[in-house]
Amino acid sequence: MPAEGYLGSGESSMDELESPEKVGVLHIHSTYSSDGTLSLAECQQVFRNRGYDFMAVTEHGQDFDAEKMKRFVEDCLSLSNQAFCVVPGLELEFYRDTKKTHILAIGITDFVADASPEGALDRVHDQGGVAILAHPRIDLHQEILQRLADRLDGIEVWNTKYNGHFAIPHNNLTLLAHLREAHPQLQGFAGIDFHWQSQYKDLYVALRAAGFHQQAIVSALRSGDFRIRKKQAVIDPGGQVLSMPTAADRLLGALQSPLRRSFQRARGISKWLGLPVPTALKRGVRRIIF
Numbered sequence: 001m002p003a004e005g006y007l008g009s010g011e012s013s014m015d016e017l018e019s020p021e022k023v024g025v026l027h028i029h030s031t032y033s034s035d036g037t038l039s040l041a042e043c044q045q046v047f048r049n050r051g052y053d054f055m056a057v058t059e060h061g062q063d064f065d066a067e068k069m070k071r072f073v074e075d076c077l078s079l080s081n082q083a084f085c086v087v088p089g090l091e092l093e094f095y096r097d098t099k100k101t102h103i104l105a106i107g108i109t110d111f112v113a114d115a116s117p118e119g120a121l122d123r124v125h126d127q128g129g130v131a132i133l134a135h136p137r138i139d140l141h142q143e144i145l146q147r148l149a150d151r152l153d154g155i156e157v158w159n160t161k162y163n164g165h166f167a168i169p170h171n172n173l174t175l176l177a178h179l180r181e182a183h184p185q186l187q188g189f190a191g192i193d194f195h196w197q198s199q200y201k202d203l204y205v206a207l208r209a210a211g212f213h214q215q216a217i218v219s220a221l222r223s224g225d226f227r228i229r230k231k232q233a234v235i236d237p238g239g240q241v242l243s244m245p246t247a248a249d250r251l252l253g254a255l256q257s258p259l260r261r262s263f264q265r266a267r268g269i270s271k272w273l274g275l276p277v278p279t280a281l282k283r284g285v286r287r288i289i290f
Ligand SMILES: [Zn+2]
Pocket: 091, 102, 134, 135
């Protein structure tokens, strides 16, 4: 359950707005994605029970076609009510050589089938959606960021599956600051990349929207009327850290980074050798160090 006073101290200009703040999680996968484990209705229940007002679902685009998209969007709408809003979206996948790029398209209702990321981003914006480079890595995404920076709405500066959940990923904030010099429209977003229960982390966004429905939430995300929050930590969409994590979380984050790197290296070696790591072992390790 998110803490009280989501938006933090009175320094926020959003406090002047009268609409009540809403809290929600971004980057959710249900069983509409091939690797999701909870149905959309179960996801809705999980996050509603945890005290959230909305979730932005971003299913894997490669698992979709136009017909499935239609069913998914209808499902999102039917699971939305006065207490909870389900925002539909996709996580679009692009390859160049062996480099994989994932783009979150939040708030879209039509399937996006474009083979090029440029075309796909235009389709996302045609529909009023928000386009975010998911889990960026400077070593992998430098070239694609140069190509797409003027079309993107932002980058996922904090993804708990990729960056851990204790410490703020400062390297991503540095990347955002650098990108914003030439592309000031880019904003930082945060997602939990949720596929199963133990991937739940209390990283969320708090926003003020002009109403409580899908379009109002999407438009608040697009215009940057939100804060990223994780317990005591608060980050604004421009990448400024307004409040630091607790000392205990900062310490755990510092311990977590080397463990995470070793795990990723071991996984890389086993992949290279063609030895699959048993899923149960992978999940067990993830539970401890991620
Ligand atoms: Zn992804």
